[in-house]
Amino acid sequence: MARPRNAAIDGKVLAAAAEELRRGGYEGLSVDRVAERAGVAKTTLYRRWASKAELVVALITTLREDVPFEPSDDPRRDLTELVTAIAANLAATPPSLVADLAAAAARDPRVGEAVRALWAGRHQAVTAVVAKAQEAGLVLDHVAPAVLVDQLAGPLYYRLLVTGEPLTPDYARTLIDSVLGPEEPR
Amino acid sequence: MARPRNAAIDGKVLAAAAEELRRGGYEGLSVDRVAERAGVAKTTLYRRWASKAELVVALITTLREDVPFEPSDDPRRDLTELVTAIAANLAATPPSLVADLAAAAARDPRVGEAVRALWAGRHQAVTAVVAKAQEAGLVLDHVAPAVLVDQLAGPLYYRLLVTGEPLTPDYARTLIDSVLGPEEPR
Amino acid sequence: MARPRNAAIDGKVLAAAAEELRRGGYEGLSVDRVAERAGVAKTTLYRRWASKAELVVALITTLREDVPFEPSDDPRRDLTELVTAIAANLAATPPSLVADLAAAAARDPRVGEAVRALWAGRHQAVTAVVAKAQEAGLVLDHVAPAVLVDQLAGPLYYRLLVTGEPLTPDYARTLIDSVLGPEEPR
Amino acid sequence: MARPRNAAIDGKVLAAAAEELRRGGYEGLSVDRVAERAGVAKTTLYRRWASKAELVVALITTLREDVPFEPSDDPRRDLTELVTAIAANLAATPPSLVADLAAAAARDPRVGEAVRALWAGRHQAVTAVVAKAQEAGLVLDHVAPAVLVDQLAGPLYYRLLVTGEPLTPDYARTLIDSVLGPEEPR
DNA sequence: TCGTAACCGAGACGGTACGTCGTGTCTTCTT
DNA sequence: AAGAAGACACGACGTACCGTCTCGGTTACGA
Numbered sequence: 027m028a029r030p031r032n033a034a035i036d037g038k039v040l041a042a043a044a045e046e047l048r049r050g051g052y053e054g055l056s057v058d059r060v061a062e063r064a065g066v067a068k069t070t071l072y073r074r075w076a077s078k079a080e081l082v083v084a085l086i087t088t089l090r091e092d093v094p095f096e097p098s099d100d101p102r103r104d105l106t107e108l109v110t111a112i113a114a115n116l117a118a119t120p121p122s123l124v125a126d127l128a129a130a131a132a133r134d135p136r137v138g139e140a141v142r143a144l145w146a147g148r149h150q151a152v153t154a155v156v157a158k159a160q161e162a163g164l165v166l167d168h169v170a171p172a173v174l175v176d177q178l179a180g181p182l183y184y185r186l187l188v189t190g191e192p193l194t195p196d197y198a199r200t201l202i203d204s205v206l207g208p209e210e211p212r
Numbered sequence: 213m214a215r216p217r218n219a220a221i222d223g224k225v226l227a228a229a230a231e232e233l234r235r236g237g238y239e240g241l242s243v244d245r246v247a248e249r250a251g252v253a254k255t256t257l258y259r260r261w262a263s264k265a266e267l268v269v270a271l272i273t274t275l276r277e278d279v280p281f282e283p284s285d286d287p288r289r290d291l292t293e294l295v296t297a298i299a300a301n302l303a304a305t306p307p308s309l310v311a312d313l314a315a316a317a318a319r320d321p322r323v324g325e326a327v328r329a330l331w332a333g334r335h336q337a338v339t340a341v342v343a344k345a346q347e348a349g350l351v352l353d354h355v356a357p358a359v360l361v362d363q364l365a366g367p368l369y370y371r372l373l374v375t376g377e378p379l380t381p382d383y384a385r386t387l388i389d390s391v392l393g394p395e396e397p398r
Numbered sequence: 399m400a401r402p403r404n405a406a407i408d409g410k411v412l413a414a415a416a417e418e419l420r421r422g423g424y425e426g427l428s429v430d431r432v433a434e435r436a437g438v439a440k441t442t443l444y445r446r447w448a449s450k451a452e453l454v455v456a457l458i459t460t461l462r463e464d465v466p467f468e469p470s471d472d473p474r475r476d477l478t479e480l481v482t483a484i485a486a487n488l489a490a491t492p493p494s495l496v497a498d499l500a501a502a503a504a505r506d507p508r509v510g511e512a513v514r515a516l517w518a519g520r521h522q523a524v525t526a527v528v529a530k531a532q533e534a535g536l537v538l539d540h541v542a543p544a545v546l547v548d549q550l551a552g553p554l555y556y557r558l559l560v561t562g563e564p565l566t567p568d569y570a571r572t573l574i575d576s577v578l579g580p581e582e583p584r
Numbered sequence: 585m586a587r588p589r590n591a592a593i594d595g596k597v598l599a600a601a602a603e604e605l606r607r608g609g610y611e612g613l614s615v616d617r618v619a620e621r622a623g624v625a626k627t628t629l630y631r632r633w634a635s636k637a638e639l640v641v642a643l644i645t646t647l648r649e650d651v652p653f654e655p656s657d658d659p660r661r662d663l664t665e666l667v668t669a670i671a672a673n674l675a676a677t678p679p680s681l682v683a684d685l686a687a688a689a690a691r692d693p694r695v696g697e698a699v700r701a702l703w704a705g706r707h708q709a710v711t712a713v714v715a716k717a718q719e720a721g722l723v724l725d726h727v728a729p730a731v732l733v734d735q736l737a738g739p740l741y742y743r744l745l746v747t748g749e750p751l752t753p754d755y756a757r758t759l760i761d762s763v764l765g766p767e768e769p770r
Numbered sequence: 771t772c773g774t775a776a777c778c779g780a781g782a783c784g785g786t787a788c789g790t791c792g793t794g795t796c797t798t799c800t801t
Numbered sequence: 802a803a804g805a806a807g808a809c810a811c812g813a814c815g816t817a818c819c820g821t822c823t824c825g826g827t828t829a830c831g832a
Contacts (some may be wrong), residue, residue, distance in 0.1 A: 029801075029803045049320060056792065067805040072794070122318035126375040129237070137261035138376060145374050169390040176367035177390060182357070183374055184366030187314040188331050190324060197359075204355040204363060213779035215823040221783090242813060253784040258815070400806035401797040407809090423687070428787060439810045444789070450762030490744070494690035500745040501683035505609060510748060516748050541762040548739035549762060553744055559686040560703050562696060576727040576735060587828045593778090614818065630820070650778035705783040 029072075038064040039071055043085050052082060052126035055070075079130040083140040086127065095151050101159035102206055105178075108152050110198045113182050115148070117193040121186050149179055164206055174205055217260075224250040225257055229271045238268060238312030265316060269326040272313065281337045287345035288392055294338050296384045299368050301334070303379040306374050314373075333366055342391075350392050360391055364383075403446075405503060407539045410436040411443055424498035450559070457514040458499065467523045473531035474578055477550075480524050481569045485554050489565040493558050500559075521551055528577075534580050546577055573580060588631075597629055598623040599644050610640060610684035637688040644685065651708050659717035660764055663736075666710050667756045671740050673706070675751040679744050680753040686745075707737055714763075722764055732763055 041062035046055040057078050061068045072203035075081040092109065097104050116124070156171045156178075178201050185191045203209065228250035232241040243264050247254040261267040282365065283290050294305065317324040342364075343356040362389050371377040389395065414436035418427040429450050433440040447453040469476050481583075488496070502512035528543040535547065550573050558564040575581065594626075600622035604613040615636050633639040656660050674682070689696035696765045714729045723732065736759050743749040761767065 031803065035804090039368075052315070053319065058792075067807085068794085069796090069806085070804055073803080076794095078793070116360055120318070122365045123317035125311050125318055127371075129239070129315060130310045131376070132306070132308035132311055132373075133237075133239075142374070142376060147290045155381065169386070173390055175369070175387050176370055177363040177387070180366035180368070180370030181362035182366070184362055184369050187311075187775080188328070188365075190317070190328060200355065200359050201363070202342075206358055210352045213825050215782050215825095217782065243815085244813070253786095254815085255784055255817095258784070262815095264814080330777080399799050401799090401808050403808065404797095423691075425687070425691075429789085430787070432587040439793090439812095440789085441811085447809075448789095455737055475692075490683055492690070494687045497683050497687035497745075501610070501680045501687055503748070504678070504683055505611065505681035506743075509629055514746070514748060530586055541758070545758050547737070549735040549759070551746075552738035552742030553734035554738075555742050556734055559690075559745065560700070560737075561682075562689070562700060562742055571830055572727070572731050573735070580726045583798080586774080586830075587778090588830090589777070616818075616821085623779095625781085626820085627780085627822090628778055631777080634820090635817075 034072060035064075036074065039066055039074070040088055040095050042078045043081055044089075047082065047085065047120075047123065051120055051122045053122070055073075055082070057081070076110055076136075077134075078135060080140065082123075082127070082130075083137060086123075087144055095195050097158070100200065101155055101162060101164055102130075104155045105152070105159065105206070106199060106203050108155060109178055109202060110128060112148055112179065113193040113195065113198040115152070116182055116186055121190070123184070125187055125194065128157075146167070149175060152178060165186065177205060179201065221250070221256060222260065225252055225260070225267070226271050226274055229267055230275070233268065233309060234306070235293060237306060237308040238316055239308075240266065241268070243267070258326075261309065265320050265323055269320075269323045270315075271322075272330050275324045275330065283337075283341060283344070286315065287341055287348060287350060288388065288395065290341045291338070291388050291392070292385060294341060295364055295368075295388060296381050298334055299379045299381065299384045302372055304367055307376070310369070311373055312360065319338055337362060338364060346393065363391060405560055407436070407438055407442060408446065408510060411438055411446070411453070415453055416461070419454065419457065419495065420492070422579050423494045425494075427454065429453070444464065451509055453508050454499075454502060455506075455509045456492055458509075459512045459517050461516065469523075469530070471526060473527055473534055473536060474574065475580070476527045476582065477524070477531065477574050480527060480569060481550055481554075482567050482572060484490055484524075485565045485567065485570045488554055488558055493562075498557055521547060524550060531578065533574070549577060550574065593622075593624055593628060594632065597624055597632070598646055599645050601639055602647075605640065605643065605678075605681065609678055609680045611680070620636045624688070630677070632634070634694075637692060637695045638698070640685070640688075641657075641695055641702070644681075645698070646662055646700055655713060657714070659713055659720060659722055660760065660767065662713045663710070663717065663760050664757060664766070666713060667736055667740075667760060670706055670710075670737065671751040671753065671756040674744055679748070682741070683745055706734060707739065710736060717764065725730075735763060 039060060042053065042060045045063065046060050055078065057071065059067065060081070061071050066148075071081070075084055095104075095108065127137075127141050131141040153171055153175050156165070156174050159165050160167055160171060160174075181201055182193055182198075184194055185197070225246060228246045229241065229247065232246050237266070241264065243257065244254060244268075247257050248258075257267070261270060281290075281294065313327050313330075315325040339357055341350070342360045345351050346353055346357060363396050367369075367387055368379055371379055371383070377383075411432060415427065416431045417435065418432050427450065429443065430440060432453070433443050436443075442451070444447050447456060465478075466481065497503055499513050499516075500511075503513040510582050525543055526535070528546050532539055532543060532546075552572055554565055554570075557569070561570075597618060600618045601613065603621065604618050613636065615629065618627065618630050618639070622629075629639070633642055648729055653662075653666065685695075685699050685702075689699040692704055709732050711729055714723070714732050717723050718729060718732075739759055740756075743751055743755070749755075
């Protein structure tokens with residue numbers, strides 16, 4: 027009955043936003059400029075995303091390429107693969123962006139939900155694998171899997187946001203070694 | 213040879229800025245308001261700090277209060293004390309402020325330096341104690357102390373900024389248990 | 399195609415500006431205050447007038463109220479009426495405002511045009527009456543009417559701006575006597 | 585008893601002020617810049633002139649070259665000489681400067697006094713000559729000399745500040761013709 | 771000759787204004 | 802209804818200027 031939304035617009039806007047984000051970070055991204063660059067009216071933009079923050083959340087969500095993960099028989103290998111991927115993904119993101127997202131999340135519950143959902147997707151698989159490793163006796167069972175996940179993922183964000191140290195694949199492996207114990211020679 | 217700067221002004225402005233920061237985070241801190249609250253002309257403020265960012269840097273630097281810590285004979289107890297204190301400190305800080313600080317740090321290297329120095333002070337003691345625990349054979353020695361510190365401090369920031377879960381003393385203890393192994397009955 | 403400008407705003411702003419101008423002259427007119435008094439955002443104001451100067455130009459242009467004047471048969475009486483009116487009008491205006499206007503006019507050609515148009519309206523009628531008086535033989539005809547007008551209007555501004563002497567109706571009559579010769583007893 | 589003022593400073597400051605005034609007019613003259621250009625501390629400057637306005641007044645006063653005038657036997661020639669000189673002097677001054685001076689005079693009585701004194705000097709001689717002409721029967725004696733002076737000087741300022749028309753020597757002569765009647769062929 | 775009072779340079783300070791920018795809401799006309 | 806265009810409110814930012822102040826250092830004069 028009503029005019030349907032122009033599906034192409036989402037793409038154009040997100041592309042424009044991505045470019046803006048790339049250049050000036052979250053702070054430097056101006057909604058007016060995004061609209062202009064996308065050749066779209068600001069009204070249209072705000073009809074789809076309620077705020078600058080939500081726009082960026084959507085952008086990030088889009089950027090998240092769902093890596094289909096299928097567990098193998100070797101929990102250590104699975105974990106290594108997962109944590110390394112997360113580290114690589116984070117390393118490729120501008121730190122200020124992650125921080126801005128966190129700040130926006132802390133301020134606005136709606137954004138908070140979106141951002142948490144963004145991370146959650148990435149960390150769920152880790153939890154599953156950790157649980158499996160624990161069942162297989164690879165991990166001391168006096169600790170809840172959730173805590174172990176925190177100790178795998180937390181340090182990544184910690185380095186990115188707090189200490190500023192690099193997130194290398196090596197570092198990811200070190201974290202796993204710390205949790206699972208050193209890899210035993212076969 | 214010229215009129216000396218009024219030393220009291222720095223204090224007044226920083227105090228005002230601290231209050232503003234506490235309330236609204238970096239984003240919510242308005243230079244005009246800081247000046248007014250401090251009873252100082254904006255001109256004066258800008259003569260000392262070239263921008264809002266620099267003002268916050270100075271503020272953060274000031275905030276770094278070196279908590280004197282003297283280790284006991286019991287590394288586990290020391291660690292518990294330290295990590296619990298950090299957790300309590302973080303829990304008392306508005307999450308958005310921590311995130312804003314991280315974002316500002318990521319954007320401006322000068323801010324970055326100041327903010328990192330702020331955290332560093334708090335985490336140095338932890339590193340020392342972890343090393344001592346390792347020497348005492350309380351920790352598996354296949355992992356560098358620095359990594360263990362990351363796995364103690366990282367989860368705190370992770371919860372605060374990413375998952376939004378609460379930072380309880382219990383959680384702090386759980387982290388330590390995970391790193392040191394469960395406390396053995398004597 | 400877009401939202402049209404709110405026509406009422408022009409009026410509100412100009413009224414506010416007029417009040418401000420009346421009180422403190424050009425110098426004392428603050429854009430912030432005008433906006434506030436008009437109940438309008440400064441942005442809106444600046445969208446219409448690019449600067450304080452342009453705003454004042456517009457205001458002056460508006461102020462030019464064409465006083466309808468219909469000449470009688472007696473040029474001397476007409477002239478007396480006109481010059482007295484101008485004198486009264488000037489006497490009622492803060493001298494600094496006239497001077498500020500002149501200064502602004504000298505600085506910005508656009509303002510100049512507007513201000514000149516403002517005065518011109520008032521002086522045109524004088525020129526016409528002087529010409530008529532000359533035709534009627536009341537004035538020596540070796541002088542151009544324009545010069546006589548200058549000698550009627552000029553002294554008013556001269557007193558107001560330069561010597562600071564008062565502009566009384568008596569003075570206006572004295573000027574006319576000087577130009578037309580003393581009134582002859584009938 | 586105390587250290588005397590450095591006489592050279594006055595000159596340096598006034599020269600700097602003159603240059604500033606030449607470039608940007610009264611508005612564009614910044615006290616800070618004058619001080620810097622003169623190589624003098626602002627304190628020193630303010631010790632001599634209480635405000636920007638007074639400084640400019642002093643500058644203008646300095647600029648006024650006292651044209652020594654000695655009346656001849658021919659009042660018409662004297663008047664022509666005097667009025668032409670005034671016109672030339674005014675024509676050489678930036679109109680905005682004259683207007684700004686008038687505005688400052690209207691606002692601050694102290695400045696007003698100074699500015700009026702500035703003009704007064706120039707116009708006194710005119711009054712004397714006009715009186716002499718009246719005694720000699722060259723002018724209708726039903727008008728006070730002061731009014732005639734207003735009608736000679738007033739139009740000059742009027743043109744400069746209000747209509748913006750040029751102040752030519754010819755115009756000056758026309759004014760005199762209007763007051764004294766056309767020059768009679770000998 | 772020596773103290774002291776005023777001068778001078780340097781620049782901090784308060785206060786007030788200016789013009790710009792960004793976000794999110796709104797109004798209107800056009801598809 | 803969606804979309805384009807852009808007006809609008811609100812509030813922050815950083816800069817400029819003026820006139821006052823507070824220093825330390827210097828210089829003449831008069832006791």
